[in-house]
Structures are given as C-alpha cells and as structure tokens.
Amino acid sequence: MPERLLSWKEVTMGGTVTEPGSSVEYPTGTWRSSRPVHDMESCTHCMICWVYCPDAAIVVENGRWTRFDYDHCKGCGICADVCPVSTKRPHPVTGQMGKVIQMVPEA
Amino acid sequence: MVNMLIRALDGAHAVAEAMRQIDPDVVAAYPITPQTAVVQTFSEFVADGLVGTEFVAVESEHAAMSACVGAAAAGGRVMTATSANGLALMWEVLYIAASLRLPIVMTTVNRALSAPLNIHCDHSDSMGARDAGWIHIFAENAQEAYDNTLQAVRIAEHPDLLLPVMSMQDGFITGHGVERVEILPDEVAKRFVGEYRPAFSILDVDHPITMGAWDFYDYYFEHKRQQSDAISRALPIIEAVGQEYGELTGRRYGILESFGMEDAEIAIVVLASTAGTARSVVRRARAEGVKVGLVKPRVFRPFPDRHLVEALSGCRAVAVLDRSISFGAMEGAGPLFLELCSAFFAHKACQTEIIDYIFGLGGRDILPEHIEQVIRDLQEIVRTGQRGPLVRYLGLRE
Numbered sequence A: 001m002p003e004r005l006l007s008w009k010e011v012t013m014g015g016t017v018t019e020p021g022s023s024v025e026y027p028t029g030t031w032r033s034s035r036p037v038h039d040m041e042s043c044t045h046c047m048i049c050w051v052y053c054p055d056a057a058i059v060v061e062n063g064r065w066t067r068f069d070y071d072h073c074k075g076c077g078i079c080a081d082v083c084p085v086s087t088k089r090p091h092p093v094t095g096q097m098g099k100v101i102q103m104v105p106e107a
Numbered sequence B: 001m002v003n004m005l006i007r008a009l010d011g012a013h014a015v016a017e018a019m020r021q022i023d024p025d026v027v028a029a030y031p032i033t034p035q036t037a038v039v040q041t042f043s044e045f046v047a048d049g050l051v052g053t054e055f056v057a058v059e060s061e062h063a064a065m066s067a068c069v070g071a072a073a074a075g076g077r078v079m080t081a082t083s084a085n086g087l088a089l090m091w092e093v094l095y096i097a098a099s100l101r102l103p104i105v106m107t108t109v110n111r112a113l114s115a116p117l118n119i120h121c122d123h124s125d126s127m128g129a130r131d132a133g134w135i136h137i138f139a140e141n142a143q144e145a146y147d148n149t150l151q152a153v154r155i156a157e158h159p160d161l162l163l164p165v166m167s168m169q170d171g172f173i174t175g176h177g178v179e180r181v182e183i184l185p186d187e188v189a190k191r192f193v194g195e196y197r198p199a200f201s202i203l204d205v206d207h208p209i210t211m212g213a214w215d216f217y218d219y220y221f222e223h224k225r226q227q228s229d230a231i232s233r234a235l236p237i238i239e240a241v242g243q244e245y246g247e248l249t250g251r252r253y254g255i256l257e258s259f260g261m262e263d264a265e266i267a268i269v270v271l272a273s274t275a276g277t278a279r280s281v282v283r284r285a286r287a288e289g290v291k292v293g294l295v296k297p298r299v300f301r302p303f304p305d306r307h308l309v310e311a312l313s314g315c316r317a318v319a320v321l322d323r324s325i326s327f328g329a330m331e332g333a334g335p336l337f338l339e340l341c342s343a344f345f346a347h348k349a350c351q352t353e354i355i356d357y358i359f360g361l362g363g364r365d366i367l368p369e370h371i372e373q374v375i376r377d378l379q380e381i382v383r384t385g386q387r388g389p390l391v392r393y394l395g396l397r398e
Helices: A048-052 A078-082 B011-022 B036-047 B061-073 B084-089 B091-099 B124-128 B142-156 B186-193 B220-232 B234-249 B274-287 B305-312 B335-346 B368-384
Strands: A034-038 A058-061 A064-068 A101-105 B005-009 B026-029 B054-057 B078-082 B105-110 B135-138 B165-170 B179-183 B256-259 B266-270 B292-297 B299-301 B317-322 B353-358 B391-393
Touching: A034 A064, A048 A058, A048 A078, A078 A101, B005 B011, B011 B036, B011 B078, B011 B105, B011 B142, B011 B165, B011 B179, B011 B186, B026 B036, B026 B061, B036 B054, B036 B078, B054 B061, B061 B078, B061 B084, B061 B091, B078 B084, B084 B091, B084 B124, B091 B220, B105 B124, B105 B142, B135 B142, B135 B234, B142 B165, B142 B179, B142 B186, B142 B234, B186 B234, B220 B234, B234 B299, B256 B274, B256 B305, B266 B274, B266 B305, B266 B368, B274 B292, B274 B368, B292 B305, B305 B335, B317 B335, B317 B368, B335 B353, B353 B368
Parallel strands: B026 B054, B026 B078, B078 B105, B105 B165, B135 B165, B266 B292, B266 B317, B317 B353, B353 B391
Antiparallel strands: A034 A101, A058 A064, B005 B179, B135 B299, B256 B292
16 A cells, blocks of 8 residues: 555645654655765774765664664665775675776676 | 834834734844844844744745744744845745745845846845745735835734734835834734734643655645645635734725726736836826826735736736846736736736736836826727737846
8 A cells, every 4th residue: 555645735834854764764765866875894994984975875783884764775885985994805796996886887 | 993103114124023022932034135134123122022922033045944944833822034045045944944844934125136246135145036836925015014024924824724824015115114103002013913823832741743854756746736725715714814914004905006096998917116116106196197007916825817907908908017027027027027928827817908017127117107107008008909029128228
C-alpha cells in the first residue's frame, strides 16, 4: 500500500516539519550518479570522511568505520576527496591504487 | 473611548511611536530614504532604553528581511521598515516570510524604484511585491499610518492568518509631512496589540521542528494552496480588528472607505494620500450638484474584489488612479486598475466603464485641477457614451 498523501487542508502550515529526525524516512540514495566504495583493510578509521560527509551517510559503530548508508548517500564524492589514506594494495572494488575511498559510476 | 495624546508628528515618526508602544522583540532594518526616519527614530528609542527590542543593524535589506525571518521563526514579534530599492532587494525573502507563515510587520514608506534614481513617492515598490503573499494596507495620512501599524500586528498574528503585513504610507507626502496625530496612551496600545504566542518556535528544544525544509512535487502544491487559502481569509479579520480599534479610538477602519457613493453616477478610486486631495475636490463637486463619489481601498492584498464591485457597480463610469505602471500589461495600465477590471468582469458587472489614470510617478505632484479633469472626463464618457482612451496620464507633459 503506498503511503496516503495529505490534502492541502491537512498539511502543516508553511510545510513545517514537526517530527524530529524524519529525514531518515526520506531515501535520497536514488539521486546518486556515482557511488563511494571503501577498502576496509587499508582504512585507519581516522573518521575524516565522517566529519566531512554533509549527510550522515558514514556509519560508525564502536569507534570503527563500518559502512556507507547507501539509502541516504547522494554520491557527492566529498568523502573520496578528503580521504587522506592510501591503499596498501589495489582497491578491492576498483582495482586501482589510490585512496581508501574511491568513486565508481552508479550501475 | 480613551483620552488621546495629541502630537505634531510626520508619518514616519508616527510609525516609530507605534513601534515604541509595540516594543517588538526584534527589529532588523537597513536605512533607506524616506523610510530612514522610522528606523532612525526607533533606534534612538532602543539606545535610550525605552524599548526592550533587539535592534539588528544589518548590511542590506536582503539581510534585514532574512534576520526578520530567523527571529520570527524563533517565535519573536518582529518588525522592520523599508522603501523602494530596499524592498526590491528583499525580494526572495519576502516570499519566504509569507510562505513560512511568519507574522512580520513591515512599514513601507512608498518610493519610486530606480532607474533613473528618484527618492520620491510612487507605489512601484510595494506594487512590485503584490504577489509575494503579504497583506498590503495603505494609509492616507500620518494618523492612519500610526493606526495601521498597531492594527497590522493584530492582523499578522491572528491565528487564522499568521501572515506578514506591509503597512504603506506615501513617501515624503505623509512620511515627512507633519500633521496632528492622536497617539494612544502606551498601556492602551500595549493592551490592544497584546502578547504574541507563536504556534512554533525553532528554539523550542522540547518540540524540535524544521522550517523551510525540502518540499518536492508531492507536497509543494498543497502548501501553496493552503497559503493562498489563508490570505484569502484576511478581509473579515482585518475588518474585525478595525472595528475593535474603532471602539477604542473612535476611528473605525474597514476594507475601503467610501465618500459620496450613495447616489454616485461617476466615481474615483485611489489609494493612500491622494485620496485626501480627491476627497476635497469630490466634496466641492458634490456641492455643485455633480453626482461623483470616491472610493479609497485601504487593503490592496488580499484584493477586496467584492467590496469594490459592490461599492462601484452602480456607477456609469469609474476612474482608477494608479501611482505605478504594470509594465507590459494591457495598454500600460496600473495594477489597481487591472485588478478592478478583473473583479468587475468576474462578478459580471461589465456595464460600468472603467478608465485608468497613471499619476504621480517619482513624486510628481497631483493637484486638485487634475482631479477636476478626471471628473470632467468621466462626465464626458457618461454624456457621449464613448469611453475614449483606456489608460491616460495626469500631470504628464505630452
């Protein structure tokens, strides 16, 4: 069942969002034209990508880099740009030497 | 009725007095002639500790309206003032203030827009903003500018509206012209405007909200329809506030003011200070037996279509006096004329001939002789049945 959309008489005044944190329910990952990919073996968990991500698409658990939130990552590439760590071997996804986070075209 | 304090004030200082009594939480403003006297005087009240207002001296009018939006979103009672190019610089934020339903009150001391550079009165500034979603109220004189400022707060903050109000007066003509103005005692004015209780505040951490969030094609349309519905409900609220103010002061305010309309065959429609000139000419003409009347709309947004058609549709010929041009509109007419024609057509009152006069651009004087010419033109239309030119010009060198 698709969610019922509210009528103009039911929406909040001025489009004010009264439910905190509701952007979680709004997947923006479909906007992505390229996707960040990560090399866990070379990652030092410095969290620079976590600091710079303009969404909240770097998931950290127990102080460790864990995964990308691909439901919300818009593919801006900032994480790949700011990643300061080089891979110790060809990147497991791209096969290229370079940074721990690299961008690949979205399928 | 309360005892008034009688002061000699120009329109700008009269508005500053009203702002002192309102004591808003935040005023963010940037000086521009001829609004300067409002904000300069009010900033003295701030410096002298007569108000508790946080005065934000911003770097532009875009910043002024942006600061007002932020302060109003935080739940404050917020005011500002501007003129002409300052109003134009606020453009995108005017729409945001209205769309977020923030009851900001802004005095606009009407002045011509550049270019060429001119500091004197016409209505091109606020008329350019007529579709931004604000309520527009025009004052004829300094007294009305004071009275409208107090009422604007009540109108804007009405829970069924929560819309910004632009309160106009004519630059220099009333803005800098000293008149006898009756001022309410402070405590009576404060009681009239009351305390503002915002529906939302972005600073309320116990009830966190987001304002102005992303709104896609699945919801933006609904929000706009709701906004349009809200401003469409404003006229009865404006009338009720005007009625209550009248009980307090003896000066009742409605949507429009009619003079000599009960048996009028011809009529003049004009906003703001020129209504004073027109009234004196109409009064004299009526004493000479001419069945001419005057209608002064006080409210331009929302447009009082039914009020105007009801007041004017018994006339055989009507002249609208427009102090601005809607460039590229039908025959270069002005906005008041265009809206009135639409109203007459929509309400099937097309038997009345309506003509438009552009006048007073850039502060060009409008004289009693000009109004007399309008009356003669209307009489000629009635006599011959020939409408003649749709759009005409008063006081222009041909």
